[in-house]
Amino acid sequence: MIDTTKYVGPKWGGVINRFMADEYSLSDIDATRYVGTKLGGVINKLLDDTPSKDLGIKMVTPFTLVLVALIGLAAVVAAYRLIFGIGAASNLNDLWPWGLWIGFDVLGGVAMAAGAFLIAGAVYILNWKKYKCIARASILNAFFGYLLAAISITLDVGRSFVIWHPLVMWQVNSIMFIVALHLVLYLTTLGTESSPMVFEKLGWQRALNFVSRIMIGAVMFGVALSLLHQSSLGANYLIVPAKLSPIWYSHLIPYHFLVSAIMLGLAIVSFETLLTGKVFNHKPPRDVVEGLARGVMIVGSVYLVMKVWHLATGPGVGAVLDGSFLGNLYLIEMTVGVILPLFLLSFRSVRTNLDRIFVVDILVILGVLMNRMDVGVFGVSEFASRSGGDYFPSMMETTLTMGMIAFAILGFKLCAKYLPLFPESHH
Amino acid sequence: MAISRRGFLKGVAGGGGLLLVSGIPLADARMSTQLPPHAVGILYDATLCIGCKSCMVNCKEQNSVPGGALYKKGMTAPPYENGGVPGNNGIWDAPQELSGKTLNIVKVYKNGTAEKKDTAVNGYSYFKQQCLHCVSPACVSVCPAGAFRKDPENGSVYYLAERCIGCRYCQLACPFGVPRYEWDSAWPEVRKCQLCRHRYAEGKYAACAEFCPTGATIFGKVVDLRNEARYRLSLKPGTEYDFPIQTVDSTEKSRRPVARYADGVYGLTEAGGTQNIMLSGVSFELLGFRKNIPHFDLPSLTWAYVRKVLWVFAGVFTGGTAIYTFTHRKDKEESHD
Numbered sequence: 001m002i003d004t005t006k007y008v009g010p011k012w013g014g015v016i017n018r019f020m021a022d023e024y025s026l027s028d029i030d031a032t033r034y035v036g037t038k039l040g041g042v043i044n045k046l047l048d049d050t051p052s053k054d055l056g057i058k059m060v061t062p063f064t065l066v067l068v069a070l071i072g073l074a075a076v077v078a079a080y081r082l083i084f085g086i087g088a089a090s091n092l093n094d095l096w097p098w099g100l101w102i103g104f105d106v107l108g109g110v111a112m113a114a115g116a117f118l119i120a121g122a123v124y125i126l127n128w129k130k131y132k133c134i135a136r137a138s139i140l141n142a143f144f145g146y147l148l149a150a151i152s153i154t155l156d157v158g159r160s161f162v163i164w165h166p167l168v169m170w171q172v173n174s175i176m177f178i179v180a181l182h183l184v185l186y187l188t189t190l191g192t193e194s195s196p197m198v199f200e201k202l203g204w205q206r207a208l209n210f211v212s213r214i215m216i217g218a219v220m221f222g223v224a225l226s227l228l229h230q231s232s233l234g235a236n237y238l239i240v241p242a243k244l245s246p247i248w249y250s251h252l253i254p255y256h257f258l259v260s261a262i263m264l265g266l267a268i269v270s271f272e273t274l275l276t277g278k279v280f281n282h283k284p285p286r287d288v289v290e291g292l293a294r295g296v297m298i299v300g301s302v303y304l305v306m307k308v309w310h311l312a313t314g315p316g317v318g319a320v321l322d323g324s325f326l327g328n329l330y331l332i333e334m335t336v337g338v339i340l341p342l343f344l345l346s347f348r349s350v351r352t353n354l355d356r357i358f359v360v361d362i363l364v365i366l367g368v369l370m371n372r373m374d375v376g377v378f379g380v381s382e383f384a385s386r387s388g389g390d391y392f393p394s395m396m397e398t399t400l401t402m403g404m405i406a407f408a409i410l411g412f413k414l415c416a417k418y419l420p421l422f423p424e425s426h427h
Numbered sequence: 428m429a430i431s432r433r434g435f436l437k438g439v440a441g442g443g444g445l446l447l448v449s450g451i452p453l454a455d456a457r458m459s460t461q462l463p464p465h466a467v468g469i470l471y472d473a474t475l476c477i478g479c480k481s482c483m484v485n486c487k488e489q490n491s492v493p494g495g496a497l498y499k500k501g502m503t504a505p506p507y508e509n510g511g512v513p514g515n516n517g518i519w520d521a522p523q524e525l526s527g528k529t530l531n532i533v534k535v536y537k538n539g540t541a542e543k544k545d546t547a548v549n550g551y552s553y554f555k556q557q558c559l560h561c562v563s564p565a566c567v568s569v570c571p572a573g574a575f576r577k578d579p580e581n582g583s584v585y586y587l588a589e590r591c592i593g594c595r596y597c598q599l600a601c602p603f604g605v606p607r608y609e610w611d612s613a614w615p616e617v618r619k620c621q622l623c624r625h626r627y628a629e630g631k632y633a634a635c636a637e638f639c640p641t642g643a644t645i646f647g648k649v650v651d652l653r654n655e656a657r658y659r660l661s662l663k664p665g666t667e668y669d670f671p672i673q674t675v676d677s678t679e680k681s682r683r684p685v686a687r688y689a690d691g692v693y694g695l696t697e698a699g700g701t702q703n704i705m706l707s708g709v710s711f712e713l714l715g716f717r718k719n720i721p722h723f724d725l726p727s728l729t730w731a732y733v734r735k736v737l738w739v740f741a742g743v744f745t746g747g748t749a750i751y752t753f754t755h756r757k758d759k760e761e762s763h764d
Contacts, residue, residue: 086593087610094526094607097595125747127754158593158608158615165592166571172456175729176571176596178736216751224743228736238728239565239600242719254732380599387604387715388524 020060045202049417055280057417064413067406074403077396078155086158089396095389096380098156100397103376105152105404107233108369109145110183111257113190114265115272116142117219117226118295120193124219133285136197136421137276138269143190144408150183152404175235182229189222197419230261237375243383246315247330248375256306260337260368263299266292267341267364272412274358282422284354293357296364297345304338326382329374337367458726460563460699463582466649467622468560468702469633470656473709474545474686475643475670476553478533482635482644486531486620487520489634494625496530496586496618527609530620531557531635536714545686545708552709554716555644557635558605558620559694559701560584563724566597566606574617582649582702583622591617602698602720622702637673647675649702656692656706659685699724 004020005013029047032040049057058064081089092099119138122128154160166180192211199208234257237244250256270292277284311317320327341360350356377391384391393401415421487505490497497506506528510521522529534556539549546552564584567575574590575597577583593615597606609615623633631637636646645652655675662668664687669680686708693711694704697720705711712718 083613085611085613085615087608087612087615092595093610094524094598095604097598097608121747125751125754127751127758153594156594158595159591160593163592165590169572169590171570171573172733173458173568173726173729174571174596175732176569176594178733180571220744220747220751223747224740227743228739232732235729235732236596238732239569239725240602241721241725241728242602242717243599251728251731383604 042202046198046418048201051201051420052417055282055416055422057280057413059413059417064410067410070399070403070406071410072403074400074407077400077403080396081155081400082160086156089394091391091394091397093389093391095384095387096391098380099377099391100393100401101152101156103373104369105401106149106156107372107376109149109152109404110229110233111261111264111368111372112268112365113142113145113149114226114230114261115269116190116193116265117223118262118265119269120219121223124216125223130285130291131288133422134269134273134288136194137272137416139190139193140197140412140415140421141268141272143187143194144411146183146187146190147411148404148408150187151407152400153183155400175232175238178232179229179236182225182232186222186225186229189218189225192218193222197415197421200420201418227258231255231258233257234375237379240380244375244379245326245382247311247319247326248379250310250314252306252310253375256303256310259299259303259306260371263296263303263338263364264368266295266299267361267368270296270357271361271365274354274361276416276422277354280416286354289354289357290351293345293351293360296360297342297351300338300342300345300364304334304342307334307338326374326378329370329378333367333370333374335367336363337371338364341367457730458563458568458724460724460727462562462649462700462702463577463579465580466562466582466702467627467632467647468582468649468652468704469622469636469644469646470652470675471555471644471703471705472656472659472670473552473554473643473705473707473714474688475641475681475683476533476555477641477643478535478553479640480533481638481640482555483522483529483531483533484520485634485638487529489623489626490530490621492625494628495623496621497528499616525556525605525607525619527607527611527615527618529607530618531555534715536709538713547689547709547713550709552707552714553643554707554709554714555705556605556715557703558584558622559603559697559703560620560622561698561724562700562702563698563726565600565602565698565725568726568729569596569600571596578624581622581627583624583627584619585621585624586617586619588616593617600725602717602725632674639673642670642672642681645671645673645675645677649704651675652704653692653695656704659706660688660691664688696722698722 003013004016007013008016030040031043031047034040035043077089086092090099115138119131119135123132123135154163157163166177167184171177192214195211196208199211231254235254237249237253238251241249270289273284273289276282311320320330341363344350344356344360350360487497489495491502491505492498507517507520508522508526508528509515509517510523512521515521522532525532532555533553536552536554538547538551541549541551543550544552560583562582564575564577567577567584571594572590572592574587576585576587578585595608597617598608606617606619608617623631626632626634632646636644652675659668662685665684667682668685669682671677672679672681688706689708689710692704692706693716694701707714
């Protein structure tokens with residue numbers, strides 16, 4: 001650690017040193033002094049991190065500071081985008097109207113959230129109690145995935161301040177309308193599903209009772225919304241048979257999106273369980289992670305069959321083996337995200353080793369995210385470039401996306417510190 | 428659970444029923460694939476076009492007034508573009524592509540020595556790009572806020588800026604790549620030809636047709652335009668024919684020999700049919716009109732998905748309740764979480 005007293009004098013240096021050493025805690029602040037007893041009491045309760053002390057989460061780390069910096073930069077970009085318009089902030093153009101923000105933040109962010117409805121469904125409807133310990137974390141993870149998608153789409157549309165229009169100006173033929181409606185409804189559902197953590201911490205028994213009463217309904221609503229939302233992101237592309245490359249275009253593209261999102265969702269939940277086990281003082285439940293790996297294997301196999309079927313009945317295997325740019329992208333996407341993980345998982349020694357499962361999870365995540373980029377950005381390149389269009393994300397587009405990812409990570413970390421995210425670790 | 432199973436089941440059944448009932452209006456929401464009763468459009472015959480761009484100039488003039496497709500509040504002159512042409516300095520309008528400022532554009536195809544008009548090899552041809560006003564428009568079907576509409580009477584496809592959220596799905600969905608965006612604006616609109624709706628309401632017709640000196644662009648009822656186009660195709664190349672000027676039923680004609688047409692009529696089946704149709708001496712593919720455009724109405728592709736949506740809700744709630752009842756039969760006595 002740098003001794004800042006050398007540079008800014010003993011008084012301020014001392015404060016900065018203690019801050020860097022994470023000796024301050026938000027729970028030291030007595031909010032009642034600033035906002036009155038009632039609200040202050042609530043804030044004090046929320047900021048009390050004693051229950052999660054055993055997780056050993058340090059807030060002031062170089063990594064967190066980088067995250068904060070990225071979020072700060074992204075906020076500047078967002079402000080610039082809102083003031084000067086989408087054309088000024090991005091490299092999008094008439095022939096390439098959708099880019100990184102749609103391909104990665106929206107398609108990717110939503111797909112990464114698929115774990116929540118699976119785990120919630122398994123725990124609350126199928127009554128698979130084993131997965132209960134990861135339910136909160138996976139729902140929270142989905143909440144951030146959706147928040148990422150929602151903020152990004154708000155900045156991506158040219159008239160951000162009227163993005164609520166589809167909610168009141170219905171147009172049921174539009175998949176985008178369905179997507180918009182689902183985004184809002186599912187964010188609300190995820191908020192509801194996550195709320196017990198907050199109520200528990202605050203000790204609001206009546207609110208807690210109310211939420212647990214509607215929980216099953218909320219979970220079913222969430223399952224239906226997710227099935228539709230994951231597939232409707234693919235269905236967005238049903239209307240472009242002449243633009244999206246036949247390597248990805250299919251009448252079954254909604255189902256391709258749904259099944260790959262399920263595979264990704266399981267991998268993300270497993271990844272995040274293992275990761276929190278690595279960075280927090282918290283032991284990942286072995287049987288849960290192994291169960292998730294089996295899930296990835298089963299769903300991945302289904303997805304592989306679907307994709308092979310599509311290739312065989314559609315553009316033909318030759319279309320991806322001809323060394324073309326798009327063909328190569330397809331091969332990388334499928335190898336990294338599907339074939340290699342399935343191959344690895346076919347070994348018992350991989351399926352029972354948490355570190356190896358962690359590697360498989362990363363592969364699946366990269367592969368499916370790449371698929372979303374392929375469909376959302378690269379898949380239309382042939383159409384666009386034939387008409388003279390070109391696109392590469394601008395610095396601002398990239399910065400905003402990185403800021404959004406940082407926001408999700410930091411948000412998750414904060415929640416882990418201040419909310420009872422892993423109920424089993426408090427015993 | 429604090430709630431009784433019976434109460435819960437009742438709630439689910441009620442919700443599901445409500446969903447199905449509210450779903451009934453969906454049946455009427457499907458987009459029509461039929462030509463509207465008084466559908467109007469444009470026939471562009473590239474063999475008559477001399478590339479004077481009068482249509483482009485007058486399109487800008489006539490659409491820059493209140494009600495026009497290019498109008499913005501406070502606008503005093505048509506939105507000109509210098510097209511990046513060096514030495515222009517914004518003195519004259521030189522658009523290179525369709526854009527947020529240009530609704531129609533005449534371009535030239537050249538090959539080899541470019542000697543003979545309307546010939547693919549060693550020849551040249553003009554061609555015109557603009558909105559084709561699909562019978563079943565993809566832009567209308569994809570717009571999440573209903574900002575794109577198709578007039579139920581004359582079938583022109585128009586845009587309501589006050590509804591638009593700027594998602595640009597219309598740009599992605601249009602198989603012809605027509606809608607353009609005002610990328611340089613902080614509160615942008617989508618721009619495309621609206622078939623001079625504001626002029627039609629005043630008893631006039633599309634400016635590009637009215638100001639076309641040769642009859643390359645003519646306005647009229649779609650049925651008449653299709654017949655006219657088919658008739659021209661049936662004529663022997665070289666025979667003299669009285670081509671109508673401005674409108675298909677015009678008494679003013681221009682007598683000249685019929686050129687050799689390359690393909691059939693463009694727009695009869697493309698994307699399920701369009702109200703603007705085209706004829707050309709050079710094949711449309713060479714002119715940049717893509718061959719892989721589907722020959723059916725595109726919105727039917729998404730409708731196949733949309734019609735299943737309510738059934739997913741019904742299925743999940745019924746199936747979920749059944750499974751829930753089954754899997755929780757043993758922990759009836761357990762307290763809630």
